[in-house]
Amino acid sequence: MEIRFLGVHNLESADTKLMSLLIDSMLALDAGSITSTLSFEEQQRIKSILISHHHFDHVRDLATLGLANLDWGTKKLYSMQEVLDVISGNLLNGVHYPEMTQIPTPENPSLLPCVINVGEPMNIDGYSVLALPMVHGIPTVGYEVTDGEGKSIFYTSDTTQGIDDCWQHVSPDLLVIETTLSDSMRDSAIKSKHMCPSLLAETLLGFKKAKGHIPPTVVVHMNPAYEEQIGKEIAMASKEIDADILLGYEGMSIVI
């Protein structure tokens, strides 16, 4: 399984892109930077998009991808019903932008909404996909994606402390988890339902308690203003808890 990190930040600029991962060129996790980073050929190759929650930095490129995709057949858009409703009602609603879930035809739209049931594994394009609830300000799921060879990634998307219950349900070869703020902002991180390095370390120790080890971990969703400090604190934390933690970057690619 190849995982490409298209966007790993919560703010966009010339140097930073919004959250999107791409698995084996065909399965996208979140849609913050699909069209801003991929060629049209690469966009066309995507079969399905899994959305974690409806915050704009995770869904923004659904609009531009949906328009580009009008001539390419249907792509499936997976998420919880409430998330799909917000996307259809606000982003792809025929006012703000064309109704990509209805055109070119309602039977074969550019983006076909598909409801996922949290906690129930689904087969999507040959992958086993399990959505599990995360702790964030709005309904949010993390996704474990397992390929035919049994290799798996777990992507938490946006979350904060309090997700230890989910570890018993997943066995990732790679964990992709957020760290938005630095440790000097720990209170803000808890309040805004995000992670800082010390919260991340506590969360990884929770994984170790459940599973006996800490999986290789990539940190994403950094706020660029605090990224340098986050990097220093992550380096210290990884030594303290004896974990293999890397800071993600746009263009990063990992094969598991």
Ligand SMILES: [Zn+2]
């Ligand atoms: Zn969010």
Ligand SMILES: [Zn+2]
């Ligand atoms: Zn976000």
